[in-house]
Amino acid sequence: MNTTVSPLAFSLDGSIAALFVVLGLGVMVSRQMLGSLRFFMWQSVALTASALVLADALQAINLLWVALITFSTKVIAVPLVLRWAAGEEIYGRREVDQALSISASVLVAAILALVGWFAVAPVLPILHGTPFALLNLPTGLIMVLWGAFTVALRRESVAQLMGLLIMENGAFFGSIAIVHNLTVIAEIAAAVDVPIVALVIGLLIRSIRRVTGTTRVGGMDTLHER
Template identity: 85%
Template sequence: MITVSPIMLSIAGSVAALFVVFGLGVMVSRQMLASLRFFMGQSVALTLSALVLADALHTVNLLWVALITFVTKVIAVPLVLRWAAGEEIYGRREVDQALEIPASVLVAAVFALVGWFAVAPVLPTLHDVPFAAINLPTGLIMVLWGAFTVALRRESVAQMMGLLIMENGAFFGSIAIVHNLTVIAEIAAAVDVPIVALVIGLLIRSIRRVTGSTRVGTLDKLHEH
């Protein structure tokens, strides 16, 4: 069993708290540009988590994870989204969503409890994994919040933000228990995200040209007559 100092656990907990706060910002933000910036902040928190785990667990692989995560999710993905979706989308002041912000926060709190209680029975079996109690619940909560964001938002770009924070959540939880992947596997997993963002962004751009909007409710205009 790997012994980790309480200080490192405290730092990891603080980073996890930032990760959750930025994820909540993505979910409740009413401006597309702000939502993108919250996603970038969450990706920075994911990078910091990988660095903390790399230092505590003495594994070089997580240093590569941190570097690849920063390059792809903090730099590449935002650039791809800004280019593919168009500047006017991010200049829009309001993002349509099914619930008001107070109700959204309440539902998010319920999902947070569900995520925590869902992981709790598994944690005793991972007692020899130092950061599992921090990263696994946080990651699952973010996956649930991302799915809720997809269902909550009525804008296709905002829904894609939900998919991205779901991926961040899955990655945040997995690095605590699987941190010995080869560099090739890490690069392959990381490159997939910008490619997916580019493909979806180009689709959104094409849809906007046809319908004049990125609202999901207008996609019926794409039906063939």
């Protein structure tokens, strides 16, 4: 495997990482559910592009499979599954109900980004011989933290699902720079769970809306077992 990478590859991956973070922020602060989904789709495109750059720079064929699987599952399959399962909860003009204002959310996101960088700093010297890890690992951890914050911030179940999905994107973004020689079977198993989770949660959302007339998580405490 080639461990000497060109400055161009680092520059491309750095640009993709910056775009990846911006799109993750878009998922977190978007006012519309459809807008949040679109930000997630474009972030998945950025993840695909990063896998392609690393595949070429590291001569890692398995990352080509990662790119193909990521694009197929997250850019194509997840929106289709959610359209079928959740219907108008995703594709209708729905305002996202959240606990904090957008300005406060951005401030918390900035703090979490600093926490992510400082948390991963002790590990980076160990990975000095692993190309791209110095950039991808902190970026991925930041997205995991932002995804968890999105789940806590949003009061709509569909919007919370977007938080879980960008957490998974962040985990993939960091891991492809560290472990890029997994077998194709392992990569397929790791990626196929995303549309399955989207399907299960989408069906649950449909059932909850049929019973309660809403998908606001805050209203779930009014349900009682008959």
